[in-house]
Amino acid sequence: MATKYGPLMGEMTWPEVRDAIAENYNVLLAVGATEQHGPHLPITTDVILPTAVAKGVAERTKTIVATPIYYGMQSKPLSGGGQSFPGTTSLRGTTLIALVRDIVGEFVRQGFKKVTVLTWHMENIGFTYEGADLAMREARNTDSRVLSIDSAFGTVDKKLIEPMFPEEFPGWDVEHAAIIETSLMLALRPDLVRLDRIVDDEAERHPPYDMIPATPDTIPKSGVLYKATLGTKEKGEKLYEMLVSGVTKAIKTEFGE
Numbered sequence: 001m002a003t004k005y006g007p008l009m010g011e012m013t014w015p016e017v018r019d020a021i022a023e024n025y026n027v028l029l030a031v032g033a034t035e036q037h038g039p040h041l042p043i044t045t046d047v048i049l050p051t052a053v054a055k056g057v058a059e060r061t062k063t064i065v066a067t068p069i070y071y072g073m074q075s076k077p078l079s080g081g082g083q084s085f086p087g088t089t090s091l092r093g094t095t096l097i098a099l100v101r102d103i104v105g106e107f108v109r110q111g112f113k114k115v116t117v118l119t120w121h122m123e124n125i126g127f128t129y130e131g132a133d134l135a136m137r138e139a140r141n142t143d144s145r146v147l148s149i150d151s152a153f154g155t156v157d158k159k160l161i162e163p164m165f166p167e168e169f170p171g172w173d174v175e176h177a178a179i180i181e182t183s184l185m186l187a188l189r190p191d192l193v194r195l196d197r198i199v200d201d202e203a204e205r206h207p208p209y210d211m212i213p214a215t216p217d218t219i220p221k222s223g224v225l226y227k228a229t230l231g232t233k234e235k236g237e238k239l240y241e242m243l244v245s246g247v248t249k250a251i252k253t254e255f256g257e
């Protein structure tokens with residue numbers, strides 16, 4: 001059943017929120033990041049994409065979409081370019097844990113029985129889980145439950161994603177501002193993609209460890225960690241449908257509708 005409210009919680013009134021709680025709606029909190037996504041994608045790509053997935057999910061389940069968390073954990077230089085790019089504005093891990101803990105705790109206090117936390121930005125994983133877990137420990141005698149999704153891609157069958165990559169799958173750590181995110185943005189927000197700036201790039205070295213401070217040859221100058229030019233609108237449309245289906249299935253499996 002599609003959401004009859006919102007679906008953006010921030011555009012609802014309090015009586016509408018009260019009714020959604022009474023009707024046992026799921027509230028979905030997307031947790032993104034504000035960080036560089038190459039010369040062609042906006043710095044809130046990690047907020048725009050999970051919010052779009054959440055809206056798709058709200059068309060298929062009784063879900064309202066909470067105001068997302070726009071800031072996230074800093075990226076490691078090897079998986080997001082790190083803090084050396086203007087615009088990248090990050091939280092420390094303890095702040096992110098506290099934010100998720102407070103917001104999830106507030107949903108539970110209001111009476112939401114179904115809370116979904118959908119993390120997009122890879123480095124948020126662990127911190128979002130910790131925040132949700134702490135909120136639930138504090139809530140104690142509640143029958144509210146939290147569905148914590150580390151990555152929307154994790155809900156999609158790998159066999160469906162692999163054909164999206166003409167060559168070998170490069171690995172999630174370098175899939176930053178590259179094929180997947182460029183494709184999704186071309187499908188969902190083409191007005192924000194700087195087509196004339198799309199580049200393929202990679203770091204001179206990609207070692208299996210981190211140096212603090214990072215050595216410059218491990219950070220691509222453009223901020224693109226792989227082949228952004230392989231992104232297409234068609235791939236983005238297919239990926240979007242997979243992600244919405246995957247997250248919808250998780251919600252229906254755990255929460256029933």
Ligand SMILES: [Zn+2]
Pocket residue numbers: 037045046121176177181
């Ligand atoms: Zn991203």
